[in-house]
Amino acid sequence: MKTDGGTDAAKRRAGERAAEDVEDGFVVGLGTGSTTAYAIEAIGRRVGDGLAVQGIPTSFQSRKLALEVGIPLTSLDAVASIDLAIDGADAVVDAPGSDAHGTLVKGGGAAHTREKLVDSAADRFVVVADPSKLTDRLERSVPLEVLPAAHTVVADRIRDLGGEPSLRAAERKDGPVVTDNGNLVLDCTFGEIEEPATLADRLSALPGVVDHGLFVGLADATYVGTDGGVEVRQY
Numbered sequence: 001m002k003t004d005g006g007t008d009a010a011k012r013r014a015g016e017r018a019a020e021d022v023e024d025g026f027v028v029g030l031g032t033g034s035t036t037a038y039a040i041e042a043i044g045r046r047v048g049d050g051l052a053v054q055g056i057p058t059s060f061q062s063r064k065l066a067l068e069v070g071i072p073l074t075s076l077d078a079v080a081s082i083d084l085a086i087d088g089a090d091a092v093v094d095a096p097g098s099d100a101h102g103t104l105v106k107g108g109g110a111a112h113t114r115e116k117l118v119d120s121a122a123d124r125f126v127v128v129a130d131p132s133k134l135t136d137r138l139e140r141s142v143p144l145e146v147l148p149a150a151h152t153v154v155a156d157r158i159r160d161l162g163g164e165p166s167l168r169a170a171e172r173k174d175g176p177v178v179t180d181n182g183n184l185v186l187d188c189t190f191g192e193i194e195e196p197a198t199l200a201d202r203l204s205a206l207p208g209v210v211d212h213g214l215f216v217g218l219a220d221a222t223y224v225g226t227d228g229g230v231e232v233r234q235y
């Protein structure tokens, strides 16, 4: 799960900076991916030093890591609120002055449905990223988690919307990626996405789509790890 060189150091800085925001007694949403993993490890170290927190994982991967580093876990239906969610992103729109500023594309790890559920339920949602994730133009493909029975129908609707869908293939298994929820993933390219909020509404309206990887208006801040430290974008 580790990446190399500067990017890995930047991810670590961002993740560890976000972990500093966790306060005693917090319920914390634990996102998925290599950048969030640094936050989870840092929270685990603070738990070892006596910090009392409860984590809500967003995937099998983040649950496994949280258990390994000693973070007590709970679930969304067992808490009244989530104080802070920390999560990574595949793309972060960095265009101050634009309506899309702070929009995310997530789901590179096929965990975006549970990530959106937890991140949107949190009082504060902090994105952790390295500089390669920042973009002023949103051109990245958007993952859709779809019911298995719906993948061909949804693919047709995506083409109707001007997109090009591709069923995500598993790397070390014949056949497709199957999400933690037992569904499939369609990665959909739309060229440049000029109005992410409009596209997000259209994708949400498609029968058979469980959720999509566009996160519009959800992030409160992005912590960007850099060579020398961490830059903070507040939204």
Ligand SMILES: O=C(CO)[C@H](O)[C@H](O)COP(=O)(O)O
Pocket (backbone or CB within 6 Å): 031, 032, 033, 034, 035, 036, 087, 088, 089, 090, 105, 106, 107, 108, 109, 110, 111, 112, 115
């Ligand atoms: O959305 C995600 C998983 O579904 C991840 O947060 C996203 O892919 C970023 O991962 P990484 O921190 O490894 O670059």
